[in-house]
Amino acid sequence: MSGTHPVLKPVAVAATTSVSVGLIDLRKVDRSRWDKDVARAGASMRSAYAHLHRLGLKYTLRGQPRIFHVYLDQDGARTQIGHYTLIHRPGHYTFYDGINLYPEHRHHWEAAMRAAIAQAGPGRYDYGWQWNPEPARDAELAAIPGVRIVSTRNILIQGIDFSNWPTWEAYYRDVSENTRRNAKKAEKLHADIGVVVVTGLATLAKVPALVAMRQAMYRRKNLPFNPLRIFAGYVLNILACPDQAMIALAVGDGRVLAIQNNVEFADFHYYLDGAAANDTEGGAWYLQLAMLRRAYEAIPNGKFLMGYTDLPLDDQLAEGLLRSRRSLRVTDWPTSLIRFEFDPAAAA
Secondary structure (H helix, E strand, O other): OOOEOOOEEEEEEEOOEEEEEEEEOHHHOOHHHHHHHHHHOOOOHHHOHHHHOOHHHHOOOOOEEEEEEEEEEEOOEEEEEEEEEEEEEOOEEEEEEEEEEOHHHHHHHHHHHHHHHHHHOOEEEEEOOOOOOOOOOHHHHHOOOOEEEEEEEEEEEEEEEHHHOOOHHHHHHHOOHHHHHHHHHHHHHOOOOEEEEEEHHHHHHHHHHHHHHHHHHHHHOOOOOOHHHHHHHHHHHHHHOHHHOEEEEEEEOOEEEEEEEEEEEOOEEEEEEEEEOOOOOOHHHHHHHHHHHHHHHHOOOOEEEEEEEOOOOOOHHHHHHHHHHHHOOOEEEEEEEEEEEEOHHHHO
């Protein structure tokens, strides 16, 4: 990638090898090259060019996003090996999508983190995100001089890893019989049932239906729901990044039976939220299997992320959610959300 500023703060890895970081101007980077590189690094939708180039709008008055390349400096040659985005507020930094390194360089993660926090300076840092299934980094962070772990929240990110099945038919046979039965029930009840996928700014027209169906679902479950705040959040996210906006609907008999708010980027498909008009009609399962098939056919080795949990697996509140995810044969990716402090004086 191009468009970099002078490289900052090299951190030694070996006698002739070091890792350094450099601030970049995304406007000077080729968009297609950027997306290919961050996909190779296994980065999430938060690292997509479409997402980052308007990130400043999202964080207006709430912080300053800065994007960095990570470099390997070896025997006089410099190689770009990854990237990260840092949100800076006074005395507080957030790694927006972790430190993402290419597969052959992931063993340099600790050196890259040392370089990143040396560049940023002392303060409090947050690391980890509920949609990024990278390994937990607690031990590596604790080993860095000057770092003190403040808190750790262990979570499981859950999703379907399509690489576990050779074909869509093999995966479909493996999901629970009850899931398949519910989806077929929707087909029997609604002869004209079908799926509509809306993307980009056109999703704004579907936001009222999404909010209304989610509000009705929360009401059925006696859970709090703020429709105005949720509506505003959807609209702002769509306006900030229309390229990642996607709303899918199962429709039949002239009405919406189920709805999902999703995102696709690189090898990942994200189910962010959704609802069904009636839990007993099977519309939600019909839509879910249709979107899973769509994702599988697009990227047979991809991952369809369903969400996360930090509840004990035997917790009553988690039972229904986890049971529905298990019926789709999810994989668990343990990770952690970490808050730490960095004081370079303490490392001396």
